[in-house]
Amino acid sequence: MTYLIINVLTIFVPLLRSFEHRINMVSKWKALFPAIFVVGFIFIVWDILFMEMGVWGFTEEHLIGINIFGLPLEEMLFFLTVPYACLFIYEVLNYFTKRDFFRAFARPLFLLLSGLLLVLGLLYIQKWYTSVTFLLTAGWLLFLVWRNPAWLGRFLLSYLVALIPFFIVNGVLTGTGLDNPVVWYNDAENLGIRLGTIPVEDIIYGLLLLSGNVYFYEFFSARFPVQNKVNLATN
Template sequence: MRTEYTYLAIDLGSLIVPLIFSFHPKLLFYKKWAAFALSNLMVCMLFIPWDMYYTRLGVWGFNPAYLTGIHAGNLPLEEILFFICIPFSSVYTYHCLKLFFPAMREKVPHEVITLLLVFILMGTGFVYIQHIYTSVTFFVLSFTLILLTLFEVPWLPDFYFSYLVILLPFFIVNGILTGTGPDEPIVWYDDFENLGIRIGTIPVEDIFYGMLLLILNTALFEYFDRRFSKQHDLHKQSHTAVHAETMIESHTR
């Protein structure tokens, strides 16, 4: 494979299996594509400008040797696809795990996990506030977790469980992007803007940046999925009522 297709191959490789298995009769995830599309569009409206700004600041950047050369503003096409392909595969995984392991909701101590995360992230963000990638990511994720807790969303335990599972492919994909395998990193970072702590080649902040990206996609996905399900149920009830009324009229004539 030519190196300029490396990042694109990573994006599409993460998408292909969830895309195909969306049509599995036990999953039927394709019926939830509309909910995902709306949620992902809204999250992209936050993350893509954020990415563009950090790229302009030099917080991170991209190695042109692994890119097709197609750009939108200062972002390569592959980076934009990343914000679509990775959330799609992750929300698909969340959907599957929620479907097949419903009992995990009762076993995950989500209140304790949230409290620990907020405490650690807030504290670290304040101590290292001069590192923009660290502080902004940690603060925004902390506030997001606090809001979700205040709204008492029932799916948070499912998300924590799915994110734990997702971390394995996350380390593989992000490892390749940050230099595990290729001769040079596909995505590079200015370590002055982060803690300088790496798991292999991956900045530790990426774990929480990824969590923020996926929890926002999941939150909006759950919201739109419920809305669409209610609309479908109301439409079905209305259709049933009309059909029943028609049958009654035909029998009374």
Template structure:
């Protein structure tokens, strides 16, 4: 059973959300095309990042928890991670956004975004010798800058709040991946490449990495969802 551990983590992450996607009051299944298009675009970038970090030894995977199929030297389960986690997050975002008004007032959202950008930049620059820490925080600062000031999105506050709501689930999934409840971690990290602050067994960088992943998934999902709606109305 051990070789199916990571595969089962992906499965249980997504299965409830997938089933409820067909609920008549939600109808998220209408946007599967938009989700997979968006998720694929974002996944390509993060898989390349993942493969590079694996190659240079920033992190590596414990074969005892894997079925053994690899792509770009990454476990197939790790590839699936970049679709399963976003699916659960985008589904939750879609539902909460559908049934609740979670928009932030412009002043507070702008203040939040600017604060996050400066904080992320300061951490990234200060720990420039830690490649996982530095790259994760600096690219997140750049992503926030591009999304808010260039692409003019106005849902970052709302998305950040929903990401916070999802944090217990994120910590549970990433906790198992990083060793919580297991004899040894599924994903191992090189101590010299991150600052060493952990939430239980989870490097703090993972929460920022996940945040950036979800922000870009939401951006492209919103874009392709609008296209789907336009095509539906034309049809």
């Protein structure tokens, strides 16, 4: 049950602090959960397809044995616990950080990154994880650059902060401190470059996952007004 424990630990503090009066995350659930479910559905379909193709898989000894459409329950929970924790980080930073430090840099940075990912995705088109992740993220970043939402700089800050717990959680999932990884990757379908035990593609995958969640969270927040929501357009 290693994977289930990781999920519980990932969401434990953010969920516990969701009722704290300043952030009041519970009041934002009506925007947060629809965002998580929309993005999660897309990523779960992607996950199932790649699992069936042998791009990645899961070590049975770390699972509780409940599968849905062939995907471990814990993997589905991953797309709830990780986005929830990262959206919590996003809201905490929005509340306590009044200045948008990356507002001027986020758009050109994402434009540059999208170009780099597009080139690498096409260059390694034969590698499923690399090409699909890089090309999808390149297209998504171009969309964000075009839309230029007011929260883009604040998302960049939250993403950089979220990389700290990301490396801890993903490190354990990919085998740090374990005899066998919770999640294994077929290196024939990625660049074979790892940061510790983490494939470099996971960082871009995380960027796509988290930016997608923030986009839809802000989208639903505009339609279902929530309490204590920072007006990003004025900061």
